[in-house]
Amino acid sequence: MTSPDPTSAPRSGSGRGGFVFALVVLAALAVAGWYGWRAWSARDAAMRRTFAEQADALDARLDALRGEQRAQSLRMQQDEATNRVLREELIGLGQRSALIEQTVEKLADPDRHGAQALFLDETALLLATGQQRLQLAGDLDGARRAYAIAATLLERVDDPKLLDLRQTLLQERNALDALGADPRAAALRELAGFAASLPGDGAVANDRDANSPWWQRLLSRIVRVQPSNAAIATDPVDRRNARSALELELTLARAAAERRDAAAWHEALDRANAWLHRLWPDSPQRKTLEARLAALRAMPLATSNPVLGTTLQQLQALRSAR
Structure with missing residues (x-):
């Protein structure tokens, strides 16, 4: 059996420690990186x-600035319109002042005769008034006073x-002054006299009998001869209607x-003359009435003055020429 080398065991322990240290360092670096990335x-x-x-604050500020800009534009437009109106009013005041000044100069200028121009205006007004009073109202005295x-x-x-x-005025x-009374008043007076002098129903017939021969007057008490085509109203109702129609025509x-x-x-x-023929037969009195109606028809209703209005x-x- 071989004995272990005493030098190899320490070398193996140091290798494992370095590896562990490296792992710790890597773990620390990972933790630090994770914390750093999170931060x-x-x-x-x-x-x-x-x-x-x-950005939201800037947008709100821009919106506020835009609103203020629009409000400022509106105020500027209103100010411009107000200035335009004031300028036109000032121009109008200047023009009116110039006209007033010209009028005052004309009145004060002795060559233009401002007071005399006023007299001419009053003269024209009086002449027109007199002419209208004579033509419309027939007031001859008023026209003479105005003239x-x-x-x-x-x-x-x-x-x-x-x-x-x-x-010309003279x-x-x-x-x-040469004119007489108003012809309309004379015509109305004659018309009223004619209406008052209209005879009754039997007056014309009695007049005709008075001027007839004796034998006609004698026979008229028995029988009255009248042409069949005569338009004389004999019925009392027809005579009243005819008399009313005659009076109506006189009113017209x-x-x-x-x-x-x-x-x-x-x-x-x-038309009134036609109703005379309807009411009464031919007689001297009816002829008198017809003659009076003819004279009334020929009467004028307005004054004839060819020189009226010439002045x-x-x-x-003359004023237009000036």
Whole structure:
């Protein structure tokens, strides 16, 4: 039997110890690496969360900045609109001030006769008023007063160019003084007299009998001869209706005269004349009524003054030329 080498046992123990030491070192390094990787992962996650929070904060800040920018843009637009309105108002005020200044200069300028221009305006207004009062209302006295006041105002204008205008106004005033009463009033008065003078049912027949020969008057008490084609109303109801129609036509004629409608006036009197033929037979009294109706139809309803309004037209043309 061989004895073991005393030098080999220690060498084997040192090899196992080195191996174990190496394993311990590797295990320590693995643990350290694992802890390091875990710490790095936690730090990376924290940094990512921090970056995400910062990004969210930046986005919120950008949204707030965008909202403020939009609000600022709206305020700037409103300010621009306000400035535009104010600028236009200032321009308008400047224009109105310039117009007022020009008007004041015209009134203060002795060459433009500002006060005389006011007199001419009042003269034109009075002439137009007088013309309308005469044409619409038939107020001849009112028209004469308006023309008299217009002549007084025109005398206060010391302009030699108005000499022809003064002469025209004088001629027009003379024509107004030469006019008589309102023809419409005369026509209405004659119409009222005609309506009041209408005879009763038997008045015309009695007049006809009075002018007939004695033998006709004698026989008329027994029998009355009348043409079969005559349109005389004999029934009392028909006569009342015909009389009412005649009075209605006279009323329509009166309304036409009030509004100076010559065509309606003529038509109403023509229809009234037809109702005369319906109510009464041919007789001297009916002929008198027909003659009065014809005279009424020929009466004018408005004044005929060819020179009326000449002064106003001449004044307007003179002011337009200036």
